[in-house]
Amino acid sequence: MSQNVIMVTPTPGRGYRRIGDAVAGAPEGALIVVAPGRYTENLTVSKPVTITAEDGAGTVTILAKTGVAVTLTAASAALSGISAVSTDADNPAVFVAQGQLSLTECSLQGAGWSTVFASGEGTILMRGCAVRNDTGAGVVVTSPHGGVLESCRFDEMGTSAVVVADDGTLLMRACTVGKAAGNGICLNGRGRLTVEDTTISGTAKPAVAVEQQAMIAAKRLTASDVEGIGFYLASGGEVALEDCLAERVGAEGVFVAEGCKPVLRGCRVRGAGLHGVHFSARSGGIVTDCEISEVTGIGVNVTERSAPEFDQLLVSGCTAAGLRVSDAADPFFRRLRVLGSDGAGIEVEDGGRGTMENVEIDGGAVGLRVTGGSRLSASGFSVRNTAGAAVEVSEATLSLVDSAIDGAGGDGVHAGPGATLSILRCRVHSSAGAGCRFVEGASGTATESEFSSGKSDGIVLDTEEAVRVTSCTVRDNHGSGVRQVRPGTAIEVLGLITSGNFKPDAYGTSASAGAAEPVPAAAERPKPADDPLEELQKLVGLAGVKREVTSLINLNKMAKRRRDAGLSAPPMARHLVFAGAPGTGKTTVARLYGQVLAQLGVLREGHLVEVARADLVAQIIGGTAIKTTEAFTTALGGVLFIDEAYTLSSGQGGSGPDFGREAIDTLVKLMEDHREDVVVIAAGYSTEMQEFLSANPGMESRFSRTIEFANYTADELVTIVRSQCGKHDYHLEGDAAEALREYFEAIPKDGTFGNGRTARRVFERMTDRQASRLAEAPSASPADLTLLTADDLDTGA
Numbered sequence: 001m002s003q004n005v006i007m008v009t010p011t012p013g014r015g016y017r018r019i020g021d022a023v024a025g026a027p028e029g030a031l032i033v034v035a036p037g038r039y040t041e042n043l044t045v046s047k048p049v050t051i052t053a054e055d056g057a058g059t060v061t062i063l064a065k066t067g068v069a070v071t072l073t074a075a076s077a078a079l080s081g082i083s084a085v086s087t088d089a090d091n092p093a094v095f096v097a098q099g100q101l102s103l104t105e106c107s108l109q110g111a112g113w114s115t116v117f118a119s120g121e122g123t124i125l126m127r128g129c130a131v132r133n134d135t136g137a138g139v140v141v142t143s144p145h146g147g148v149l150e151s152c153r154f155d156e157m158g159t160s161a162v163v164v165a166d167d168g169t170l171l172m173r174a175c176t177v178g179k180a181a182g183n184g185i186c187l188n189g190r191g192r193l194t195v196e197d198t199t200i201s202g203t204a205k206p207a208v209a210v211e212q213q214a215m216i217a218a219k220r221l222t223a224s225d226v227e228g229i230g231f232y233l234a235s236g237g238e239v240a241l242e243d244c245l246a247e248r249v250g251a252e253g254v255f256v257a258e259g260c261k262p263v264l265r266g267c268r269v270r271g272a273g274l275h276g277v278h279f280s281a282r283s284g285g286i287v288t289d290c291e292i293s294e295v296t297g298i299g300v301n302v303t304e305r306s307a308p309e310f311d312q313l314l315v316s317g318c319t320a321a322g323l324r325v326s327d328a329a330d331p332f333f334r335r336l337r338v339l340g341s342d343g344a345g346i347e348v349e350d351g352g353r354g355t356m357e358n359v360e361i362d363g364g365a366v367g368l369r370v371t372g373g374s375r376l377s378a379s380g381f382s383v384r385n386t387a388g389a390a391v392e393v394s395e396a397t398l399s400l401v402d403s404a405i406d407g408a409g410g411d412g413v414h415a416g417p418g419a420t421l422s423i424l425r426c427r428v429h430s431s432a433g434a435g436c437r438f439v440e441g442a443s444g445t446a447t448e449s450e451f452s453s454g455k456s457d458g459i460v461l462d463t464e465e466a467v468r469v470t471s472c473t474v475r476d477n478h479g480s481g482v483r484q485v486r487p488g489t490a491i492e493v494l495g496l497i498t499s500g501n502f503k504p505d506a507y508g509t510s511a512s513a514g515a516a517e518p519v520p521a522a523a524e525r526p527k528p529a530d531d532p533l534e535e536l537q538k539l540v541g542l543a544g545v546k547r548e549v550t551s552l553i554n555l556n557k558m559a560k561r562r563r564d565a566g567l568s569a570p571p572m573a574r575h576l577v578f579a580g581a582p583g584t585g586k587t588t589v590a591r592l593y594g595q596v597l598a599q600l601g602v603l604r605e606g607h608l609v610e611v612a613r614a615d616l617v618a619q620i621i622g623g624t625a626i627k628t629t630e631a632f633t634t635a636l637g638g639v640l641f642i643d644e645a646y647t648l649s650s651g652q653g654g655s656g657p658d659f660g661r662e663a664i665d666t667l668v669k670l671m672e673d674h675r676e677d678v679v680v681i682a683a684g685y686s687t688e689m690q691e692f693l694s695a696n697p698g699m700e701s702r703f704s705r706t707i708e709f710a711n712y713t714a715d716e717l718v719t720i721v722r723s724q725c726g727k728h729d730y731h732l733e734g735d736a737a738e739a740l741r742e743y744f745e746a747i748p749k750d751g752t753f754g755n756g757r758t759a760r761r762v763f764e765r766m767t768d769r770q771a772s773r774l775a776e777a778p779s780a781s782p783a784d785l786t787l788l789t790a791d792d793l794d795t796g797a
Contacts, residue, residue, distance in 0.1 A: 042069065
């Protein structure tokens with residue numbers, strides 16, 4: 001046998017008895033052949049050698065009862081067909097802090113926090129290996145030279161299968177994660193992972209979690225049959241998923257948070273238990289050519305000021321809305337298809353904004369619903385075969401251009417109370433209700449549009465607000481072409497083309513005082529409270545805020561009475577600062593305050609326009625003044641709410657401090673020029689807002705009153721969770737309420753604490769865990785379906 005081939009065998013006289021002794025006696029580059037058997041030792045590979053099992057994989061085991069089974073200290077080495085096992089709870093089975101260790105067809109098992117650990121300057125090259133660890137992780141890499149995992153299998157992980165942290169880097173190809181109590185892949189710190197053709201299933205936590213400043217580039221990565229989220233993306237680093245799949249996941253298929261801006265191309269979510277894709281917490285990114293289907297919940301949920309861009313997205317088979325936009329989110333959608341949702345096709349609510357182009361909606365209870373102070377610009381819509389109205393807007397603003405509606409089960413377009421609707425070059429055909437209906441409190445325009453072949457009237461004008469119908473065609477409807485229900489001068493019908501309708505038109509001097517024909521549609525949604533002051537008092541907590549706002553309202557009442565009596569009005573703090581942590585109801589209070597001032601006649605309209613730095617600051621010199629003026633002008637007659645106003649003076653947002661200063665200077669002048677026609681409310685953290693006011697004397701003189709919004713107490717947060725339960729047909733078990741109280745007392749009230757938003761997230765997580773719990777039960781009664789217990793509270797979330 002060659003002098004560079006060294007034998008290790010338990011049989012005396014045939015070679016070395018221990019692998020470590022063979023390494024010590026071997027020349028560099030030697031091949032160490034190990035006979036079958038179990039070798040109890042701590043192997044330190046201190047020379048560049050190759051160690052292989054004589055009879056192939058699975059026949060040789062290196063067992064370390066304490067310490068590390070295999071440690072590399074040489075520049076390089078290789079193991080082939082070797083099993084390395086450590087039963088030490090404090091050490092990995094394989095440790096590489098320097099050099100490059102190649103592991104081929106090896107079986108690796110640990111009992112500590114990790115089975116394989118590559119740190120410092122270490123590199124691992126693992127091919128065809130099997131990794132197990134009932135207690136901890138599979139492979140942990142913190143080395144910037146981390147290495148490669150190829151065709152490896154991870155089973156029965158006590159925590160996460162693969163962890164890349166600190167400055168670690170890793171390439172992962174054609175691997176499989178079978179079961180893990182943690183994540184399949186966990187990236188944090190500044191870790192970097194490139195992963196391809198890999199499958200993850202059976203994880204208790206998100207199959208893929210990317211946090212802090214970690215980066216991932218994934219192609220053909222599949223997450224399936226996981227208890228919670230498929231892909232959790234919350235990193236400030238680069239995140240790119242291409243042709244990835246999340247299927248049969250218990251919660252969201254893809255959850256994006258913490259300002260993350262991923263790029264998703266050709267990805268699919270199939271079978272999610274909560275949302276298909278959820279963008280939250282000011283996240284963004286680009287989603288292209290993706291599909292979401294079979295979701296028990298909402299297909300795409302965009303919340304909390306997130307602003308992602310979507311192009312060529314297909315959403316189908318959702319039990320709730322196909323797409324929901326809320327909480328001041330401002331996404332952009334192009335070439336969107338929403339098919340077969342049980343709820344609304346698209347729902348924009350709670351101050352949601354956005355732009356949508358070339359959208360197809362087929363089926364659903366309602367095609368497009370816009371409510372709750374939202375503002376949406378939509379063009380190129382095609383809405384077909386809805387159970388109720390094709391388009392429904394109330395207490396919100398909608399611009400609908402170049403769109404087609406066919407076969408609505410209710411009204412083609414329904415403008416409810418508080419709606420501001422603009423229709424341009426649209427076609428509404430064969431609606432079961434009116435082609436277009438403006439009810440009491442609605443206003444708007446219909447221009448160059450056609451309403452035909454409906455089962456009721458073409459256009460119904462049942463409002464005393466201003467509506468202008470210009471150059472429209474109404475034909476072949478079973479009712480009138482245009483029916484004006486309430487006589488009044490605010491309605492204008494110009495250039496109408498009418499033919500083939502079953503009943504004569506009735507508008508202007510021919511307006512009918514009778515009610516319009518009933519609409520065969522779903523029950524009308526509840527109207528908002530008529531008294532905003534009463535609604536303010538019903539808000540959870542905020543005792544100090546309520547006193548301050550009520551004092552301001554009373555001051556405005558007295559001012560109005562004094563003016564009516566011919567007396568001078570007292571000086572008042574017209575513009576306000578709302579200071580405090582996020583999620584404490586600042587936007588809601590601002591909206592209600594504006595409504596109260598409108599009722600008192602202090603403001604013409606009382607509407608709320610919410611803006612942030614990005615809405616005011618441009619990227620070019622001179623552009624900021626234009627953007628700021630445009631935003632300010634839309635708020636005239638109402639309230640301009642500037643969220644995180646301190647960013648205008650802190651130089652944040654990527655445009656430099658001079659552009660923010662330009663926005664402040666413009667605002668100061670506009671506030672002076674229109675001091676009787678607008679209320680400006682600047683909001684943000686207390687300390688930062690004090691610095692913001694002191695940084696500019698002009699702003700400080702105009703904001704003479706600050707209202708502090710304190711964090712909610714634990715009891716108030718429990719009350720918010722109870723209100724969420726009431727809205728969604730759940731109720732809390734007694735022990736669950738007490739557990740919630742203890743949880744809210746314990747969680748840190750730092751910069752990440754979201755107050756009411758945190759409470760709502762806790763409620764969503766509880767419903768998610770309840771769904772998973774009941775899914776495993778053989779049967780569940782209707783009472784079980786509505787009950788949330790202490791077991792549904794994830795105190796580690």
